[in-house]
Amino acid sequence: MVTRKSFLSDDVIHTLDIDQTSDRCYKNASADYELGRDARLRNISRLTLKWFMPVLLERMERMGSYNGIYAHLPFADRQLMEYAQKIPWDMQRKNSTPKHILREAAKGLLPDDVVNRKKSPFPKTYNPAYEKWLVERLHDVLASHNAPVNALLDKGKIQAFLESPLCVSRPWFGQLMAGPQLIAYTLQLNYWLEKYRVTIEL
Numbered sequence: 496m497v498t499r500k501s502f503l504s505d506d507v508i509h510t511l512d513i514d515q516t517s518d519r520c521y522k523n524a525s526a527d528y529e530l531g532r533d534a535r536l537r538n539i540s541r542l543t544l545k546w547f548m549p550v551l552l553e554r555m556e557r558m559g560s561y562n563g564i565y566a567h568l569p570f571a572d573r574q575l576m577e578y579a580q581k582i583p584w585d586m587q588r589k590n591s592t593p594k595h596i597l598r599e600a601a602k603g604l605l606p607d608d609v610v611n612r613k614k615s616p617f618p619k620t621y622n623p624a625y626e627k628w629l630v631e632r633l634h635d636v637l638a639s640h641n642a643p644v645n646a647l648l649d650k651g652k653i654q655a656f657l658e659s660p661l662c663v664s665r666p667w668f669g670q671l672m673a674g675p676q677l678i679a680y681t682l683q684l685n686y687w688l689e690k691y692r693v694t695i696e697l
Contacts, residue, residue: 504649510697536584629678644685646695
């Protein structure tokens, strides 16, 4: 949560009471879930499916439609996901291998280098040119007197963030969102505020 708030001004953080709001939403979402180690891990998976997966699906559909592409999502089948939820976590992560069951099922159907290759999380990109482009766009936004998102930001905090390579590479949302995605999120927020002409009053 600290990193996720790192671009915001102290006034915004205080006014929105982000920590308590986030904690309340999490407790409400987890209220009916089971207790115990395996149940706790299933709960994390359920929360991901409920809150994060819809964002991924909508983004994929919008990006695909914009570019004339229809993507198939065979592993997003409801019955398959409900079945997978019942598989013990020790089987899912046997030998600490991510996606162990899926890899075992694919043996003999796909080349070994495909079956065993490291996951590349969507929508993360490792291209340094992308990061450079994002940083340039963020500097443009910070220099603009008309960018609405500036009413929420602390330019000093952002500058410190951009000058620290370790900070830029550190995840801010699970395994997917590192520094470039945090910058992209800020630019998207500014785009949304501009498009819908939102007025910010604190």
